Amino acid sequence: MHLPRFEYIRAKNLADGLALLAEHGADAKVMSGGSDLLINMKFRLDTPKVLISLNGVEELQTISVRADGRLQIGAGCRLTELVANPIISERFPILHDAMFSVGSRHIRNIATLGGNLCLETRCWYTNQSENWRMTREGCFKTDLEACHVIKTANRCHAINSSDTAPALMVLDASVIVARHDGQREVALIDFYHDDGVDHTVIKPDELLTAVLIPGSSRxxxxxxxxxxxxxxxxxxxxxxxxxxxxxxxxxxxxxxxxxxxxxxxxxxxxxxxxxxxxxxxxxxxxxxxxxxxxxxxxxxxxxxxxxxxxxxxxxxxxxxxxxxxxx
Ligand SMILES: Cc1cc2nc3c(=O)[nH]c(=O)nc-3n(C[C@H](O)[C@H](O)[C@H](O)COP(=O)(O)OP(=O)(O)OC[C@H]3O[C@@H](n4cnc5c(N)ncnc54)[C@H](O)[C@@H]3O)c2cc1C
Incomplete structure (x- = not known):
């Protein structure tokens, strides 16, 4: 299966990535590891005109302890590195276990924490090739106000499959969401919408830059x-x-x-x-x-x-x- 045509831009740094998002808005999609996004593009579920790669953005790949004691993990950190990080396995074993459970080692080598939290919702009827989908009507995810899963539904019921989201939520974690002119902190518990199409609070010109986890004796x-x-x-x-x-x-x-x-x-x-x-x-x-x-x-x-x-x-x-x- 081939990727559709798109313009590929590798952001030089965070400011550059945010400026590119401001410029291209809904025409663009950000890519971290690409382990999920590229498959969705091959399925023609995502057809961005512009793909902004965050892979070269070093600011998103750091881990630090903030002045308020919270651990800050950059959204671009790879799961393999985070799984091997002793601070995480000692202080937050639940996060270690959740990250270790994501896919296989190959997937974790490229997958990032930010990509996992922003993972698109999935549906048995939609996460299929375009040819397969053409055998039936569209749905909320594609081009019709309809749901094949719950026929009476007035919104999309595709499923959130992020493994790190529940683990981070019970740790009372927050995320930083940034755009070209500022940033906001959102408690992870308020980050998701119960709607498979519009499933997070992130707007087209925003991206997730970091996860903040408070110290915990839980x-x-x-x-x-x-x-x-x-x-x-x-x-x-x-x-x-x-x-x-x-x-x-x-x-x-x-x-x-x-x-x-x-x-x-x-x-x-x-x-x-x-x-x-x-x-x-x-x-x-x-x-x-x-x-x-x-x-x-x-x-x-x-x-x-x-x-x-x-x-x-x-x-x-x-x-x-x-x-x-x-x-
Ligand atoms: C065989 C296979 C098995 C898998 N198994 C699992 C599993 O068990 N558990 C699981 O949770 N996932 C699984 N996945 C899905 C996926 O690999 C992981 O969720 C991975 O962590 C996604 O991270 P990524 O960096 O590759 O995201 P990408 O593919 O780069 O992005 C995913 C989505 O998030 C958006 N995005 C990425 N980074 C940001 C950011 N910084 N700010 C805002 N939006 C952003 C992208 O635009 C895209 O919509 C699997 C995938 C495959 C192919």
Whole structure:
């Protein structure tokens, strides 16, 4: 499959990249590793006139500790390097585990953290060749106000499959979003929209420059199920963090991903565990509440009944493991 025609520009530095984005706006797309974007371009799902490569932008490839104590990771850092970084594996083992679970070593060698957080949503009906898609009507992702997954839907239900997003959300991380005339900090919890087409707060002339992670004494866990490890995207991922004791936690954060257009914060399950602690009964109730929180489950990639069962089991097993960490 060939790439469509496009103009390729390699940004010299961050200011240059932001100026190029300001100039080309919606006609342009930024590329970090390209491990996802180039495939979407071959599928003609993305056909930017201009491709702005961030690969030579050194400012995006640094890691530092800020004056406020937060770890700042440049959006252009490769996952392989981050996985091998001892600061991350010691201070944020959940992030290490999530990054290590992304694709295979080959993918992680080129994939970046920024690209993973901005990863396009995916749909069984859409992430196919143009020829395959021509056999049916279009959808919200292409050229029609329709969804093949949930027929009555008034928005796109393609799935967010970023593995690092749920892990970073339970660490209370933020991202820096920059444009040519300034930048803003966005809590990751507010970064995603529950809409497969317009799935992040990033505007066409903006890009994600860094991830900020506050110091944490929380216990954490990351769980993921994929049909073929290293090849397939997850059919479900779950991240959890707890502070305080198992019996009386100070706070509990639970986020599910790869089941909907945006990572899902499990507020009801969090409430159950915060009020009742991590007892067997509370964990079971939290897992059941998570299953209910799924709401309208899409039939993407796996049957919806399987997805409901998966969520309950994934969460229950992970929470038991998290509880054991305290002993
Ligand atoms: C076989 C295979 C298996 C995979 N398995 C997984 C998996 O298990 N888990 C997973 O999460 N992903 C998986 N992926 C998807 C992808 O490889 C990763 O998500 C990777 O981290 C994407 O990073 P990248 O730098 O290559 O992004 P790119 O492909 O460069 O970009 C992805 C998207 O993000 C945008 N973007 C990139 N950088 C920025 C930025 N700084 N600011 C704003 N927008 C930006 C791009 O415009 C594009 O829309 C897999 C891919 C393949 C081919």
């Amino acid at each position: 216990r954490t866990i990351f769980a993921k199920l994929a049909q073929r490890v290293g090849l397939d995207f997850a059919v479900g991922t779950f991240a959890a963090s707890v502070s305080g004791s198992n019996d009386a936690p100070d706070s509990v954060c639970l986020v599910l991903n790869s089941v909907s257009a945006a990572p899902k914060v499990l507020a009801e399950s969090e409430k159950i565990l915060t009020e009742s602690g991590l007892s067997d009964e509370a964990i079971e109730a939290a897992a059941i509440a998570a299953r209910k929180a799924l709401g309208e489950v899409t039939n993407l990639f796996t049957p919806s009944g399987f997805k409901r069962r998966l969520v309950k089991t994934l969460i229950r097993d992970a929470l038991h493991e998290l509880r054991e960490q305290a002993s």
